[in-house]
Amino acid sequence: MFEVLRCGPVTTIQDQGRHGMRHLGISQCGTLDPVASRQANLLLGNAADAAVLEVLHPPLLLACHVDCDIALVGDDMGAHLLDQHRHPLPGGRLEPGRVHSVRGGQLLCLPGRRHPGNYSVLGVAGGFDVPLVLGSRSTDLSNRFGGLQGRPLQSGDRLYVDHDADSGRRLRQGIRPIAPNGQLRAIPGPEFEQFNRQSRLDVWQTRWTVGRQSNRVGLRLGNTPLRSEDTGYMSSSAVLPGVVQVPHNGYPVLLGNDAQTTGGYPRIISVISADLWKMAYLTPGARVRFEQVSIDQARAIHRQWQQYWARLEMIPPSGEAS
Amino acid sequence: MSQLDPAIHLVNDRALLLSFTHHPDIPAVQRLLLRLGRELQQSLRTPDNPQAPLRNIIPGPGNLTLELAADTDMSLTTLTEHLEQCWKSLTPDETVSAREHRIPVVYGGRHGPDLDTVAAHAGLSPEEVIQRHAGGQYDVLCLGFQPGFAYLHGLDPSLHTPRRDNPRTRIPAGSVAIGGSRTGVYPSASPGGWQVIGHTALTLFDPGNPADPTLLLPGDRIQFIIEDAHV
Numbered sequence: 001m002f003e004v005l006r007c008g009p010v011t012t013i014q015d016q017g018r019h020g021m022r023h024l025g026i027s028q029c030g031t032l033d034p035v036a037s038r039q040a041n042l043l044l045g046n047a048a049d050a051a052v053l054e055v056l057h058p059p060l061l062l063a064c065h066v067d068c069d070i071a072l073v074g075d076d077m078g079a080h081l082l083d084q085h086r087h088p089l090p091g092g093r094l095e096p097g098r099v100h101s102v103r104g105g106q107l108l109c110l111p112g113r114r115h116p117g118n119y120s121v122l123g124v125a126g127g128f129d130v131p132l133v134l135g136s137r138s139t140d141l142s143n144r145f146g147g148l149q150g151r152p153l154q155s156g157d158r159l160y161v162d163h164d165a166d167s168g169r170r171l172r173q174g175i176r177p178i179a180p181n182g183q184l185r186a187i188p189g190p191e192f193e194q195f196n197r198q199s200r201l202d203v204w205q206t207r208w209t210v211g212r213q214s215n216r217v218g219l220r221l222g223n224t225p226l227r228s229e230d231t232g233y234m235s236s237s238a239v240l241p242g243v244v245q246v247p248h249n250g251y252p253v254l255l256g257n258d259a260q261t262t263g264g265y266p267r268i269i270s271v272i273s274a275d276l277w278k279m280a281y282l283t284p285g286a287r288v289r290f291e292q293v294s295i296d297q298a299r300a301i302h303r304q305w306q307q308y309w310a311r312l313e314m315i316p317p318s319g320e321a322s
Numbered sequence: 323m324s325q326l327d328p329a330i331h332l333v334n335d336r337a338l339l340l341s342f343t344h345h346p347d348i349p350a351v352q353r354l355l356l357r358l359g360r361e362l363q364q365s366l367r368t369p370d371n372p373q374a375p376l377r378n379i380i381p382g383p384g385n386l387t388l389e390l391a392a393d394t395d396m397s398l399t400t401l402t403e404h405l406e407q408c409w410k411s412l413t414p415d416e417t418v419s420a421r422e423h424r425i426p427v428v429y430g431g432r433h434g435p436d437l438d439t440v441a442a443h444a445g446l447s448p449e450e451v452i453q454r455h456a457g458g459q460y461d462v463l464c465l466g467f468q469p470g471f472a473y474l475h476g477l478d479p480s481l482h483t484p485r486r487d488n489p490r491t492r493i494p495a496g497s498v499a500i501g502g503s504r505t506g507v508y509p510s511a512s513p514g515g516w517q518v519i520g521h522t523a524l525t526l527f528d529p530g531n532p533a534d535p536t537l538l539l540p541g542d543r544i545q546f547i548i549e550d551a552h553v
Contacts, residue, residue: 022378022389024536025465133529143469143510145529190331190339236466236473237341238380238387242334262382262466262473270334273392298335299397306393 001065002124002159005107008057010216013128013147013159016049018136022261028241029138029146029258032056032216032280033121035178036073038309040123043071043099045169045317050127051137051147053159055120056283058112066104068161069170072096073177074120074280075113082107096120098174116210116286117180126166128159141216142258169317180278182286185293185301189243189267191228199226203244203252203268203290210286211251216258218245219282225250228266239263242271242279244290254279272298274305328409330402333387337378338398340405341385348384348475349461354412355386356541362388362408375401381464381540383473420461423537423544425507425522427456427498431552433521436486440500440517443483448553454478455498455505455519455546462542470509470527470536474544477505489515496521498546509536520546 004011016037017030031037031054041050058077072079072094081092084105094100094108102108112118130137130148139147148157192200202224211220226246239245243255245265252268256279269290271279282288293301331339340358345351359379367374375394380387388405390396429452430437441448460476467473482503490513493499497508499516508514509526526537538544 019377021535022380023465023540025467025469025471026535027469134532134535140529143527143529187332187335190333235341235343235383235385237339237382237385238333238337238378238389238466240334240337240387240389260467261380262464267333270332272335274335295332295335295398302335 001161002108003063003065004061004153004155004157004159005063006059006061006155007153008055008059008112009152010056010141011060011153012054012139012141013051013130013137013153014054014139015051015137017138017257018134018140018146021134022238025261026134027140027142027258027261029140029216030136031121031138032257033074033119033277035277036121036280037123039097039175040071040073040121041127042312043073043097043171043175044069044123044125045167045171046123046125046127046165050123050162050165051130053122053128053153055110055122056118058110058118060108060110062108062159064102064104064106064108066161067102069099069101069125070094070108071099071123072120073123073175075118077110077112077118077120079108079110079120082109097177099170099172116283117281118283119280124161125170126162126164129162140258142260171315172318173315175312180281182288184271184275184278184288184290185298186244186269186271186290187293187295187298189270191234191266192268194228194266195246195268196227196229199228199268202226204292206289208252208288208290210282210284210288212284214282214284216256218256218259219254219279221252221254221288226252226268234264234266236262236264239267240270242273242276243267244269244271272301274298274301330405332398333389336398337387337389338401338405339385339387345384348463351384352381352461352463352475353541354414355381355384358409358412359386359388361412362405365408366404382466383463383475421539421542423542424547425524425544426547426549427520427522428550429455429520429548429552434498434519434552436499436517437519437553440481440483440519444480446480449551451481451519452548452551452553454481456548458546460505460544462538462540462544464540465536465538468508468510468512468527469529470538472506472538472544474505477503479503481505483517485515486517489513490518493518494521496523496526498522
């Protein structure tokens with residue numbers, strides 16, 4: 001069991017998301033970086049969709065009350081272990097992409113760093129034990145269900161570990177982290193042609209700044225307003241994470257995992273599914289560019305990822321933890 | 323079906339949007355779209371491909387979005403071919419029986435603070451607004467905006483009312499409201515600009531019920547019943 005001693009806002013329990021329910025108005029939610037979460041789970045011998053802790057706003061300080069193996073993937077956040085007197089443990093630095101053993105009584109500290117793009121996933125062998133709600137352990141913050149009572153973590157919370165689900169397998173050699181590059185590959189959206197010529201150029205050429213109002217629902221992109229020529233009535237239809245909607249004020253919104261399932265604003269471009277994980281690192285102040293790719297290129301990139309996971313899953317695990 | 327072929331657009335690299343821009347009979351086209359979604363899902367589930375290659379089939383008003391599953395090798399080109407095939411072989415099915423719901427509503431008073439606004443805008447008495455709202459037959463075109471929130475078709479045109487200039491910061495769960503040409507029931511509390519005319523005690527969304535989390539489903543029909551009226 002872990003006890004939360006300190007945490008920033010929007011620290012949540014997430015898994016790979018709630019799928020196949022958008023026709024009921026139920027959002028996907030789930031980890032913002034599905035690559036990091038799956039890597040953490042693979043390192044720990046967990047199922048790919050085991051629940052992890054998502055850290056968007058450090059610091060995070062957890063007291064560990066039982067021996068367990070953990071893995072951090074994403075930003076390193078200066079993560080390290082402390083002893084029960086809160087002194088740093090020699091060799092206690094928690095390198096991302098590796099399995100680390102934590103003893104009961106030790107503290108896990110992620111102080112974070114002051115720059116945009118702080119984002120990490122913390123996995124534990126067995127996964128965090130919260131109930132499955134509508135097929136997922138993800139927190140739906142907007143509708144207050146899933147995860148830990150449908151809310152972000154706060155000081156004093158207790159996080160239980162599903163020890164029964166611990167396979168005992170570990171990937172001791174580690175996984176090389178993949179760094180996001182501030183470049184999101186995208187295809188033109190369904191209403192791309194409704195935008196005027198300048199806007200159709202601007203969307204690809206602008207180096208966008210992620211605005212302060214951004215959250216898990218969507219990233220607000222500043223600097224250049226985009227204008228559509230057809231301002232007539234548009235029927236609502238389904239929207240998905242990665243879709244860039246342009247409301248009447250012209251400032252685009254890049255929809256995130258918690259976005260509602262339907263939208264009525266023109267969609268200028270859509271980020272390809274293989275690049276959605278990079279959005280996790282686009283915290284307020286970060287810069288981002290969109291790069292146009294063809295549908296065939298997107299398909300090739302999707303295949304490369306399938307091959308990447310197949311290769312990783314073939315690496316033989318190294319038995320019991322030390 | 324050929325005289326009203328839908329347009330197909332890409333939503334992203336893994337999803338298609340099928341839409342009708344204008345259609346005289348919205349509930350009829352919606353029933354067709356819902357059947358298309360079901361039949362497509364069934365036709366794609368074959369003995370050699372038992373895993374359905376679609377992750378989501380999401381109806382909108384007059385449109386349908388199809389999203390490929392993350393682990394499928396199917397391309398959007400192949401999906402489009404299946405879709406066109408399925409659309410061509412689809413015949414109108416008049417025998418379809420929709421689920422019917424009766425939603426009891428307490429109109430007006432503290433549960434319906436905007437009833438008078440709607441009445442004034444329509445040039446009707448509050449009693450007449452209630453009669454017309456509860457007298458309607460509504461089709462659930464689709465769900466969206468919130469879990470279990472139904473996009474309803476069938477609001478009497480005399481009750482169409484613009485949204486509030488100052489949206490409320492919190493509309494309670496169960497509120498029955500009018501926004502423009504639509505009426506709806508809020509499954510969960512939410513900020514919103516719709517005119518609230520009443521309240522139902524029914525639960526429209528229950529995350530603890532995995533088999534049936536939403537009371538309403540696309541294709542259902544509903545009727546509002548006057549449980550009480552404060553005018």
